[in-house]
Amino acid sequence: MSEEQQNITLVEIYRFLAQSMRYPEADWLDDTYWSVLTTLLTELEWHEELNELTTPRNNIADQLEDLQVEHTRLFINAVPHVLAPPYASVYAHVDGSLYGPIAEKTKKFYGEKGYSLSQNDIPDHIVYELEFLAILADQDPEACEEFLKILFLPWFPLFQERVLAAAKLPFYPVMVKLIDFFTRQESL
Template sequence: MAQEDSIGMTDIYRFLARSMRYPDAAWMDDQYFAIISNILNGLGWDDESRDLADFLDFSADWLEPIQIEYTRLFVNAVPSVIAPPYGSIYLSADGMLYGPSAVSVKEFYQEKGFELAGEGDLPDHISSELEFLALLAEQGNQADEDLFLNKHFRTWFPKFKEKLLGEVQHPFYRILVKLIDFFTREE
């Protein structure tokens, strides 16, 4: 991978990682939406770009609906969380959080010198995995990036994507999961 491609993927992975955290006005602002719009336009995703623009034009307070949808999809819903953003949920037979797959992800991180930012952060949260991919891309470590994608991320992401797309009510998360799929799928 060329150096400029590595820098580009570093930025994209970081952008996607941040996007999968709880929406906060400190970073989810006009500049943020300009970036996502540029990505969509660059990919030629006219329908998604129009859906996002329509939402932003329609809603004076766009942050709260995104926060509500984040909570509904990823934090709490009755009777259970709709699309838990943790790989171990999809990889263990009983849907256990922080199962063997999460331990394996954490060991991979440790081998590469990656530390989770917060003490309570789980290693297999989608945001943590995307941030780790950004680190590997930044280092130009294509072999480890491919290994991590194949051994960890791609083993559970399709199930997560399917759950999310089946239940999502907000165009932002529908667009976001499609972007994650596009940038992490096997070439």
């Protein structure tokens, strides 16, 4: 595959991963989505993950609600507690607050590259960061590496650890492993 094509694939993968971390809704978490995810895992030869994911997929309606409960519990509010808030700030600062200085730094990075969020929201959410990686992978691969190094990788492994420890369903562990795979720095 040409380098250009490789880049296109990476852009699409980042967009796909960003989508996957959004709140599960029937309008995107459908058969088409699952078949794409299946293809991706097959291509990666992640057979174990594929098995885990496909087994409970028999009843899609139930699974959607289960995933919604799981997403809420892990990323929004939950008992025993918000297990893995998907924001850089929570991991970057000792007080574990949302919208800390790192969020401001992230916003500034977006601004310097000519982008801002389309609505008033906290800029260091994982969905935004993955979407931004897609934009950069497309337009400025060097900046993409820089963003990963300075802003994404310092917190993502800590987040991933929490998701892996706290998840009850296989979906999000597979997702964070995928994100890890496509963002991890590799030696040349």
